[in-house]
Amino acid sequence: EADIYQTPRYLVIGTGKKITLECSQTMGHDKMYWYQQDPGMELHLIHYSYGVNSTEKGDLSSESTVSRIRTEHFPLTLESARPSHTSQYLCASSGGHSNQPQHFGDGTRLSIL
Amino acid sequence: GDSVTQMEGPVTLSEEAFLTINCTYTATGYPSLFWYVQYPGEGLQLLLKATKADDKGSNKGFEATYRKETTSFHLEKGSVQVSDSAVYFCVYSSASKIIFGSGTRLSIRP
Numbered sequence: 001e002a003d004i005y006q007t008p009r010y011l012v013i014g015t016g017k018k019i020t021l022e023c024s025q026t027m028g029h030d031k032m033y034w035y036q037q038d039p040g041m042e043l044h045l046i047h048y049s050y051g052v053n054s055t056e057k058g059d060l061s062s063e064s065t066v067s068r069i070r071t072e073h074f075p076l077t078l079e080s081a082r083p084s085h086t087s088q089y090l091c092a093s094s095g096g097h098s099n100q101p102q103h104f105g106d107g108t109r110l111s112i113l
Numbered sequence: 114g115d116s117v118t119q120m121e122g123p124v125t126l127s128e129e130a131f132l133t134i135n136c137t138y139t140a141t142g143y144p145s146l147f148w149y150v151q152y153p154g155e156g157l158q159l160l161l162k163a164t165k166a167d168d169k170g171s172n173k174g175f176e177a178t179y180r181k182e183t184t185s186f187h188l189e190k191g192s193v194q195v196s197d198s199a200v201y202f203c204v205y206s207s208a209s210k211i212i213f214g215s216g217t218r219l220s221i222r223p
Contacts, residue, residue, distance in 0.1 A: 006156075033211075041151075041200050041216035090156055098206045099145040099164040104156030 006105035021076045021108045023091035032074040037088040081112045119203045119214030134188040136203035146186040147204040195221045
């Protein structure tokens with residue numbers, strides 16, 4: 001069963017709209033991540049956070065922004081959506097040590113018309 | 114630098130066949146290694162892990178051994194089922210980074 005929740009699961013929306021993808025976890029994890037997954041399956045890290053008020057950009061440049069005001073919540077925002085933002089977005093969290101696995105949500109599939 | 118190289122797919126096998134998905138890594142330290150599985154329409158789930166050399170991770174009939182001498186963490190299963198059809202990711206985790214392999218799509222024919 002999922003301890004990390006993403007909403008919405010699917011979103012189809014027009015160009016120029018502001019979008020927020022929600023991610024919440026109930027495990028008390030300090031580390032949280034956002035990945036973009038392309039149709040070829042590969043995952044690209046776009047943002048991560050190691051705790052409240054800490055956010056960093058990942059390996060793949062993204063026009064999205066994130067915030068971490070509460071431990072359990074790590075929303076991702078696109079101020080003005082474009083067709084190039086169409087993708088699958090996966091949120092994950094993990095415990096402190098590098099030997100702890102990541103827990104993933106089921107993802108949000110975003111389509112920008 | 115650190116990297117993970119994973120066997121390219123797609124891999125198509127018949128039910129009850131033996132499975133190997135190769136994964137090799139380069140590391141400057143002592144990472145933990147993981148295999149994740151992604152079923153259609155879902156996020157990734159941890160399949161198994163190994164945190165030090167010679168550790169063997171196992172779950173649901175899958176196994177992988179952390180081999181430092183060959184810098185490998187190959188995934189194996191003796192007899193695959195149709196329900197094993199999914200995408201498999203090899204992952205390296207160290208104190209400073211997490212690196213995902215490119216994923217291997219596995220399809221099992223009845």
